[in-house]
Amino acid sequence: MGLYKALLYLFPKSFRLEYADEMRRIFTGRLADAAGNAEVLSLWMETLLDVIPNALMVHLDILRQDLRFTARSLGRAPGFTLTAIVVAALGVGATTAAFSVTDRVLIRPLPFAQPERLVKVWESVPGYSKMEPSPANYRDWLRMTRSFDALGAYTGTSMNLIGGADPMRIQGAAATANLLPILGVPPLLGRLFNQEEEVQGAAGVVVLSYGLWQDSFGGREDVLGQRVRLDEAAYTVIGVMPPQFAFPDRATRIWTPLTFDEDAYQDRNNAYLRVVGRLKNGVTLGQVRAEMALVTGQIEQQHPQENSDHRATVHFLGDEVPHQARLLLLALFGASLCVLMIACTNLASLLIARSLHRRKELAVRTALGAGRERLIRQLITESLALAVCGGLLGVALAASGTPLLAQLAPTNLPLADTSQMDLRVLAFAALITVMTGVAFGVLPALRVSGDGNLKGLREGARGGIGGPRKLRSALVFAEIAISVVLLVSSGLLVRALWRIQQVDPGFRSAGVLTLRTSLSMSRYAPTETRARFYDQVLSEIRALPGVASAAYSSFLPMTMRGGIWPLTFSGRPPNEGEDKASVRFVTPQLFETLGVPLRQGRDVNGLDTRFAPAAAVVSESFARRYWPDNDPIGRIFNVTFQDRIVVGVVGDIRVRGLERTDSEPQVYLPYQQVADGAVPFYAPKDLAIRSSLDSASLLKAVREILRRADPEVPISDVRTLGAIVEAETSPRSAQLRVLGAFALIAILLAGIGIHGLLAFGVSTRLQEIAVRIALGAARGDILRLVVRDGAQLAVAGVAVGAFGAYAAGRGLAALLAGVSPADLPTFMAAAGIVGVMTLLGSLLPALRAVRVNPTAVMRSE
Amino acid sequence: MTHEPLDPRRFLPLPPATFHILLAVAEESRHGYAIIQDVETRTGGAVRLSAGTLYRSIQRMLEDGLIEEVRERPAPELDDERRRYYRISTLGADVARAEATRLTELVSFARAAGLAPERA
Numbered sequence: 001m002g003l004y005k006a007l008l009y010l011f012p013k014s015f016r017l018e019y020a021d022e023m024r025r026i027f028t029g030r031l032a033d034a035a036g037n038a039e040v041l042s043l044w045m046e047t048l049l050d051v052i053p054n055a056l057m058v059h060l061d062i063l064r065q066d067l068r069f070t071a072r073s074l075g076r077a078p079g080f081t082l083t084a085i086v087v088a089a090l091g092v093g094a095t096t097a098a099f100s101v102t103d104r105v106l107i108r109p110l111p112f113a114q115p116e117r118l119v120k121v122w123e124s125v126p127g128y129s130k131m132e133p134s135p136a137n138y139r140d141w142l143r144m145t146r147s148f149d150a151l152g153a154y155t156g157t158s159m160n161l162i163g164g165a166d167p168m169r170i171q172g173a174a175a176t177a178n179l180l181p182i183l184g185v186p187p188l189l190g191r192l193f194n195q196e197e198e199v200q201g202a203a204g205v206v207v208l209s210y211g212l213w214q215d216s217f218g219g220r221e222d223v224l225g226q227r228v229r230l231d232e233a234a235y236t237v238i239g240v241m242p243p244q245f246a247f248p249d250r251a252t253r254i255w256t257p258l259t260f261d262e263d264a265y266q267d268r269n270n271a272y273l274r275v276v277g278r279l280k281n282g283v284t285l286g287q288v289r290a291e292m293a294l295v296t297g298q299i300e301q302q303h304p305q306e307n308s309d310h311r312a313t314v315h316f317l318g319d320e321v322p323h324q325a326r327l328l329l330l331a332l333f334g335a336s337l338c339v340l341m342i343a344c345t346n347l348a349s350l351l352i353a354r355s356l357h358r359r360k361e362l363a364v365r366t367a368l369g370a371g372r373e374r375l376i377r378q379l380i381t382e383s384l385a386l387a388v389c390g391g392l393l394g395v396a397l398a399a400s401g402t403p404l405l406a407q408l409a410p411t412n413l414p415l416a417d418t419s420q421m422d423l424r425v426l427a428f429a430a431l432i433t434v435m436t437g438v439a440f441g442v443l444p445a446l447r448v449s450g451d452g453n454l455k456g457l458r459e460g461a462r463g464g465i466g467g468p469r470k471l472r473s474a475l476v477f478a479e480i481a482i483s484v485v486l487l488v489s490s491g492l493l494v495r496a497l498w499r500i501q502q503v504d505p506g507f508r509s510a511g512v513l514t515l516r517t518s519l520s521m522s523r524y525a526p527t528e529t530r531a532r533f534y535d536q537v538l539s540e541i542r543a544l545p546g547v548a549s550a551a552y553s554s555f556l557p558m559t560m561r562g563g564i565w566p567l568t569f570s571g572r573p574p575n576e577g578e579d580k581a582s583v584r585f586v587t588p589q590l591f592e593t594l595g596v597p598l599r600q601g602r603d604v605n606g607l608d609t610r611f612a613p614a615a616a617v618v619s620e621s622f623a624r625r626y627w628p629d630n631d632p633i634g635r636i637f638n639v640t641f642q643d644r645i646v647v648g649v650v651g652d653i654r655v656r657g658l659e660r661t662d663s664e665p666q667v668y669l670p671y672q673q674v675a676d677g678a679v680p681f682y683a684p685k686d687l688a689i690r691s692s693l694d695s696a697s698l699l700k701a702v703r704e705i706l707r708r709a710d711p712e713v714p715i716s717d718v719r720t721l722g723a724i725v726e727a728e729t730s731p732r733s734a735q736l737r738v739l740g741a742f743a744l745i746a747i748l749l750a751g752i753g754i755h756g757l758l759a760f761g762v763s764t765r766l767q768e769i770a771v772r773i774a775l776g777a778a779r780g781d782i783l784r785l786v787v788r789d790g791a792q793l794a795v796a797g798v799a800v801g802a803f804g805a806y807a808a809g810r811g812l813a814a815l816l817a818g819v820s821p822a823d824l825p826t827f828m829a830a831a832g833i834v835g836v837m838t839l840l841g842s843l844l845p846a847l848r849a850v851r852v853n854p855t856a857v858m859r860s861e
Numbered sequence: 862m863t864h865e866p867l868d869p870r871r872f873l874p875l876p877p878a879t880f881h882i883l884l885a886v887a888e889e890s891r892h893g894y895a896i897i898q899d900v901e902t903r904t905g906g907a908v909r910l911s912a913g914t915l916y917r918s919i920q921r922m923l924e925d926g927l928i929e930e931v932r933e934r935p936a937p938e939l940d941d942e943r944r945r946y947y948r949i950s951t952l953g954a955d956v957a958r959a960e961a962t963r964l965t966e967l968v969s970f971a972r973a974a975g976l977a978p979e980r981a
């Protein structure tokens with residue numbers, strides 16, 4: 001019997017109260033009639049099949065009624081309904097969008113097999129924790145370690161691909177045969193390369209990315225076996241990877257075998273590998289770190305010179321996210337949670353106000369026999385319905401916002417795309433929607449259905465609003481405080497952006513078009529061949545009407561931050577690690593084209609050949625550093641293993657980008673003064689043209705000139721120098737747009753909150769206001785009365801929010817480019833915005849209050 | 862709150878349980894267990910309403926206004942005062958009638974198609 005009674009708890013309470021007794025009685029009768037265990041058992045089966053579905057149906061009936069009632073009652077209050085839905089949508093939308101990016105970058109495991117066992121292994125020396133190991137050291141690691149199931153290596157490549165739709169320059173990775181299997185993602189088509197194919201001299205094979213296969217090979221299955229040329233060598237396509245595979249990053253479009261000849265193992269300083277390992281089952285990060293420390297110590301003993309102090313850094317592959325990006329995403333997610341919190345407090349506040357307005361209606365329903373449980377249920381259904389409508393709209397908002405948010409995700413991660421919404425994100429959105437609806441529907445529902453409020457019928461409109469009013473004030477206060485945190489954080493980032501944008505890059509970017517033509521080193525190994533190409537192309541471009549100057553350089557400023565070489569000076573003790581400079585090989589006219597001022601001496605010129613003395617142009621900081629008291633012209637130093645004589649001094653540029661204040665001094669070397677096939681990575685490939693022409697027509701002419709010079713040379717990275725500088729700050733601009741949007745939403749919501757609170761306050765105090773006016777209060781007094789409430793909350797909110805904002809600013813310090821987290825103008829501006837918003841929010845209620853007609857109000861009571 | 866007069870056909874077709882309950886309370890007021898017994902007798906044991914189905918239907922029929930709870934009780938010697946009694950409402954009678962008409966029509970269609978016995 002107890003069991004049957006328990007079973008009846010499946011029915012809603014209201015139903016139980018009405019019918020449970022009778023149902024129990026019927027059941028008892030049937031139980032008494034049942035003869036024998038079999039019949040009793042069958043009665044129980046029957047009862048289960050009766051109670052469970054019927055209980056469910058009763059719940060559904062109630063839900064249907066409540067929904068119908070909700071639709072009617074919300075339909076009667078379109079202003080409230082619309083506001084609540086928009087508020088919920090903003091909260092859910094912001095949080096969902098932020099979650100979709102944060103989840104993919106920071107939370108979700110990488111899309112590889114058992115990613116928790118994948119680690120990255122770097123070499124480390126004091127001061128540098130992530131250095132690339134040499135093939136020789138890598139081979140020793142392979143031989144000496146026991147913690148790994150497998151250890152693989154790769155290095156980034158950049159090759160000219162001929163055989164697809166157009167000749168093109170593509171990023172790739174040369175990997176050892178065991179690397180891709182370590183990741184555990186099978187190819188979509190064909191196969192991966194094997195150990196026979198990573199031997200020097202084996203026939204070339206290549207695996208394509210899904211994107212490259214689609215773009216350049218039309219997604220045809222017969223691509224397998226097709227021959228392509230990569231930098232003049234023949235390769236056979238053997239496989240295509242699936243679309244979500246990105247390794248080491250999403251820019252990588254081909255994978256080729258990484259081969260080492262015996263020479264590669266000779267020089268332990270020739271370090272260029274990245275190493276990924278799969279840990280043996282059960283091996284912890286601590287264990288593998290200990291083993292690597294041991295192994296690298298032994299290698300150091302065997303090679304004390306090259307491997308002095310060399311150790312290893314091991315971390316999970318999933319922990320590659322740079323500190324700044326991680327901080328940014330966390331800040332973003334935090335900001336979105338702030339928006340959600342504000343939205344929720346706003347919803348709660350709206351619902352409380354509404355339920356107070358409805359006290360009479362609820363009291364009538366109670367009098368008609370609706371139990372407390374039914375009323376709460378009705379109110380929660382209502383808030384859930386609002387939350388669900390808002391949630392749907394919010395997901396739509398989030399979907400339109402994620403591409404912007406995805407720009408905040410670092411691009412150097414093994415993730416294919418960070419901007420898609422999937423079931424996981426939708427489930428998250430559904431969860432926060434329901435939480436929003438329930439949590440902030442329950443509070444007002446409990447409050448209003450509490451006994452005190454059911455006296456609504458008797459008491460008229462004046463009773464029992466003190467408590468909810470205090471609660472609502474507290475909610476609005478919280479909204480303001482949170483908005484201040486967001487406003488100040490965005491403000492600090494705006495100041496940081498301004499500061500960075502004001503940095504002088506050291507060159508003039510307006511009117512300069514740039515592009516990259518990477519020459520294939522197998523055909524252009526002889527320096528003279530390359531020089532002929534540059535001379536022909538540059539002289540033809542310079543002859544174009546409207547072109548002021550044109551030049552080639554190894555890399556344009558800010559596009560490549562490395563290229564740092566050690567320097568030595570005869571007559572000075574070598575100062576390893578300190579004396580270094582950023583080195584570029586350049587053609588004449590580079591300084592003119594980039595607008596870098598020539599301070600002293602001359603530019604490189606066509607006479608700086610291999611038969612002339614090796615020359616160098618250095619930057620001002622270089623000259624200042626090494627010859628502070630003497631004329632630098634004619635001085636000699638050694639770089640790229642060659643003595644060079646200084647022939648000119650030019651202005652400094654921010655090679656490492658606008659944010660780095662410590663760019664190395666710069667050295668420019670004549671393009672002809674390099675041995676055949678030496679330092680191919682530094683062969684000039686970036687073309688810059690200063691002209692008064694528009695980019696499109698100039699580009700057309702330049703393409704023709706390049707095609708005449710070499711029809712197979714790929715043209716890539718076409719952009720203006722201005723765009724390169726802008727790209728420096730574009731991640732920041734994206735951050736700002738997002739945080740700014742969140743701050744805007746927050747302040748808007750807080751405004752709605754203030755407006756709602758004051759409007760409600762005025763409507764419940766109409767009588768008081770009427771009496772005051774009747775007794776001769778001036779309009780100003782009434783105005784003060786209304787605005788004072790809002791102003792008090794604003795002041796308190798700003799004061800508390802300022803503390804939070806300072807804490808948030810400290811947390812964001814790494815992103816602030818030196819702007820102080822206590823930046824006074826930012827705090828003043830935020831406080832000003834809150835002030836304006838408080839005024840705006842108070843405006844309508846205040847106007848309503850001063851327009852109160854005392855006679856009309858008195859009469860209506 | 863005022864209600865427009867409801868069209869009985871709005872409720873058609875009736876769920877079988879609802880129709881049986883309407884028939885059971887058409888002639889006299891009955892309590893729940895009596896309704897179950899009446900339906901069982903009427904159908905020769907073919908239909909045996911379960912308690913859950915019965916009271917869920919009753920709740921719905923009360924809300925829809927097809928039946929009413931009876932305030933005046935039966936003669937004291939017949940009354941089981943712990944029980945609630947229900948009787949058909951005017952709307953309920955209209956609805957039952959409409960359902961019967963609907964069913965009759967269906968049967969006549971079946972008869973015309975030779976799928977039902979001729980009237981005796």
